[in-house]
Amino acid sequence: MPLSEYEQRVLEQMERQLTSDDPRLANTLTARGRKPVMRYVLGGIGAVVGLLLLVGGAASSEVWLGVLGFVVMFASVAFAFTRPRRSTGPVGVVRPDGTATRRPAAPKKGFMNRMEDRWDRRREKGR
Numbered sequence: 001m002p003l004s005e006y007e008q009r010v011l012e013q014m015e016r017q018l019t020s021d022d023p024r025l026a027n028t029l030t031a032r033g034r035k036p037v038m039r040y041v042l043g044g045i046g047a048v049v050g051l052l053l054l055v056g057g058a059a060s061s062e063v064w065l066g067v068l069g070f071v072v073m074f075a076s077v078a079f080a081f082t083r084p085r086r087s088t089g090p091v092g093v094v095r096p097d098g099t100a101t102r103r104p105a106a107p108k109k110g111f112m113n114r115m116e117d118r119w120d121r122r123r124e125k126g127r
Helices: 005-021 023-030 037-059 063-081 111-126
Strands: 092-094 100-102
Touching: 005 023, 005 092, 037 063
Parallel strands: none
Antiparallel strands: 092 100
C-alpha cells in the first residue's frame, strides 16, 4: 500500500532530522553494502609487484630495490584495506516549520572539544 502525501512528507522530515541530529548513524543506515572490489584488485597487483621487487632486490644484492619493493607492498596492502574518505556530516538544519537551510561549514574541532559537545548534548537530552 503506497504512502499518502502527508506520510511521505513526514517521513522525509524524519530523515532530514536524523541526518542533522546524528550524521554518523544516518550514514551507516544509508550506506550500501558494496565491496570495493577494484581496490582489492589494485592492492593485490601492487603487492605482487612489490614482492617481485623485493625478491629481485634480494637476488641481485641491491638493498635499495628490496626496500622499494617492501614499501610498494606495504602501500598497496594499506590502500586495499583502508576505506576511502567520505565527506560526512549534516549539510543543513531543519526548522520546526519543516523548511531546511544550509549550515555554514563549522571550524574543525579538537578531540576533547568534540567529546565535550557530545557530553553536553547527552545531558540536554536527559533533562
